[in-house]
Amino acid sequence: MLTAVGTTCSRLAAKFALLASTTSQKYRNDFKFINIDLNVKRGWLCYCFRSLNIGFVPSQPLETNLTSDVNEPQWLSQARSLSTAEVSDALDFFNLPGSALGIRPVAGPAKIFGQAFTVRFAAIDHSQPGTVGDFIDRLEPGSVAVLDNGGRLDCTVWGGILSQLAAQNRIGGTVVNGVCRDTAEADEAGYPLYACGKFMRTGKDRVQVEDYERPVMLGDVRVCQGDLVIGDADGVVVVPRLRMQEVLTKALETRVVEAQILEAALDGMPLVEARKKYGYHTLQRSATTLAA
DSSP, rough: HHHHHHHHHHHHHHHHHHHHHHHHHTTTTOSTTTTHHHHHHHHHHHHHHHHHTTOOSSOOOOOOSSSSTTTTTTHHHHTTTTOOOHHHHHHHHTOOOOBBOOEEEEESSEEEEEEEEEEEEEETTTTTOOOOOGGGGGGOOOOOEEEEEEEEEEEEEOOOHHHHHHHHHHHHHEEEEEEEOOOOHHHHHHOOOOEEEEEOBBBBTTTTEEESSEEEEETTEOOOOOOOOEEOOOOOOEEEEEHHHHHHHHHHHHHHHHHHHHHHHHHOOOHHHHHHTTTTGGTTTOOOHHHH
């Protein structure tokens, strides 16, 4: 019986892998998933095992990999140049929060674009003290460390050693709901660092890591593991992972309209007319909002 099941499973797996390969070619340039071919294969194989009533549960779903890649969808490649202002307007269109109040660039290049790796801190537990964390080795290249220290301004959870290691490991940047220190080292390493401010006092024996890869707060915005974090000179916005494509696509569409407005105004059309012609004052309003 086990031999028969094994043979049947192998045949089905081979058949589904072939179908998945064909499907992945068809949708390689689609806007649905960045790693669509891998996701499709996983889906077909999961279906195979479920059909045979075998207790197979796949590991965590494949995450979207935002490390720049020549095979990434066009919308994602274009979105890398979006400003936080453009993305913030798109978030407004979908009535989504995401503009992190009080977070600003404090060192390094004022540009980040990557998925969040979240770390939450809490006050030190003197009966069972922890550490400020050695989480840097957990981060993938291109990801963004999002550290929630509860907005505390009296002690830091990020310093020079971490900035230099993160730069070497090609981490996309760090954003702190709190303060950081050793900013000169981040500048020297060319490492993007965002926070509420900078302060020299260590967080050791004052705070400790409470959790990894769980929801945290960044200013007044909730950030989940894998959410998209974008930063520039104006601050930081966060896009929910499951809404990434539609928000970024909307931001790109709005950019085109604003370029048309600017072109028309530069060509001599009064700004009020250009804005009216292209619907500037309602760009951030969805059909639902307009109907209301």
